[in-house]
Amino acid sequence: MINHNFSIDEDITQATTLPGALYSSPSFFEKTKDAIFTKCWHFVTDTDEVRVDGTIFPFVMSQGFLNEPLMITRTDEGLKCISNVCTHRGNILVATKQQNCKGITCCYHGKRFDLDGCFKSMPGFEEAKNFPTEADNLPQISLKEFGKLLFTSIKPAFSFEKSFGRILNRLDFLPHQNLKHYPELSRDYLVKANWMLYCENYLEGFHIPFVHPGLNATIDFGNYEYEIDKYFNLQIGIVKDGEETFEIPEKHQDFGKKVGAYYYWIFPNIMLNFYPWGLSINIVNPLEKELTKVKFLTYVWDESKFDKGAGSGLDKVEREDEEIVERVQLGVKSRLYKKGRYSPTMEKGTHHFHRLIADFLTE
Ligand code: FES
Ligand SMILES: [Fe+2]
Structure with a gap:
């Protein structure tokens, strides 16, 4: 069993990287669910998908990992993100996107809910005592907008405004609503x-000259910049x-x-790559x-610039990264590999990521 109590030195000039054994540890993998993924922000969809009144947009947060059934609904008061699990005996309420709905009715025993x-109401519960209570409502979780993009979190460990909000501020000259x-x-x-x-x-852009010859021809590697926020x-x-x-x-x-x-x-698993085309x-x-x-997911605001410059040939770059x-x-699974070191100038981002992993796992 691997020790999960590791730390990463704040000083990159002397820090060592994550232990290699973590990348194939089943217990560590399992632990990241609650320690990280339930506490961070997840991308859902964009506002175009939920424009019409009475829309119900069911989705699964982190499909294949957290597998949390949720839905976005549009009510008179705007958008909400609520649980897609019936508070009676746990049936999944809505399977596919719907529009012009007035409410939600469970297809198992007929429990009914508002869009928020x-x-x-619930049939067969006339004699039930202390019913209904707060626990009969569908739980609601945070839903935030980044331009047209929608993000949710079950119990966010950090503020949306201080992360995504700051990014939007820096890029306020871009036509986000045209995406x-x-x-x-x-x-x-x-x-x-x-x-x-x-x-x-x-x-890290450190590997660009070695792994991405095509991208390297457009990037001015000597002037590549890194900025670290929390x-x-x-x-x-x-x-x-x-x-x-x-x-x-x-x-x-x-x-x-x-x-x-x-x-x-954005920690831990969201990448927003802005290019002149979108x-x-x-x-x-x-x-x-x-x-x-x-x-x-490709979002475009200027088709005429699409697939040019640093934002071109993304499929090829992706395959090079995968390999x-x-x-x-x-x-990293080798018995002879323990852990490595960081380039103090070019691996600041990787160091930052490892520090956050250590913080969240040992909290
Ligand atoms: S599970 Fe929904 S009404 Fe029974
Ligand atoms: Fe890469």
């Missing part, structure tokens, strides 16, 4: 590696002359820089300790 989850989901350009990738390996690879971090892809860049307003802190990509990562959302979903599903991450999964 409040109990309305449109392109399902035909979105896809899932299965990676035979632990989810943490996928994230920590994403969090629960998220940012990598700024400065691009070479002639590549597609953002039009940054004069008063903005990044004015004058040739920014081709803002790579935001946004590529990556969600890193653990399935098994050595199997991960990475969802790539290296799967090799590392084999390596």
Whole structure:
């Protein structure tokens, strides 16, 4: 049994990385469910999906891992996120998206609820004592908007405003309300590696010259920047002359820089990659300790710039990342590998991620 009480030195110049054994430990994998994933934010969908009054949008939070059945409903008061599990004997209430609904009726024994989850009626309970109570309502959880994107959390360990809110502030010059989901350009990738390996690879640009020759031709590697916040971090892809860049307003802190990509990562598994054409959302979903599903969701605001510059050939870049991450999964299991060290200049993001993992697991 592996010791889960590890820590990562705050000082990157002397810190060592996560123990290799963690990436294939069943007990550690299981522990991250409650210690991390129930406490963080999860992407659901965008507001276009839930525009019509009386919409019920059922979904499963972290499918294949947490498997939490939930739904978003649109009531007169706006959007709510409530449990999709009947408070009688646990039936799943709604299977597919519906519109113009007035309420929710359970198909098992007929318990009824408002669209905000409040109990309305139940047949056969005339003689039940102390009924109904608060416990008969469907539990509601936090639902937040980031432009058009919707995020939820069961018991958030950190504030949405101080994480996603700050990102939106920094990028307030972008047309977030014009984003449109392109399902035909979105896809899932299965990676035979632990989810943490996928994230920590994403969090450093150090490997770009070695692993991504195509991307390396557009990125000005010498000027690549890292910024670390408390629960998220940012990598700024400065691009070479002639590549597609953002039009940054004069008063903005990044004015004058040739920014081709803002790579935001929010702990533990959300990546928001902003390009001049729009946004590529990556969600890193653990399935098994050595199997991960990475969802790539493509949202476009300017089709004319699509697939140019640092935001082009994303499928190829993804395959290059997959291949290296799967090799590392084999390596970290070696009896002869214990743990490694960080580049103090180029692995700040990976160090940040490992520190958060240690904090959440040992809290
Ligand atoms: S489980 Fe829903 S009414 Fe019985
Ligand atoms: Fe990469």
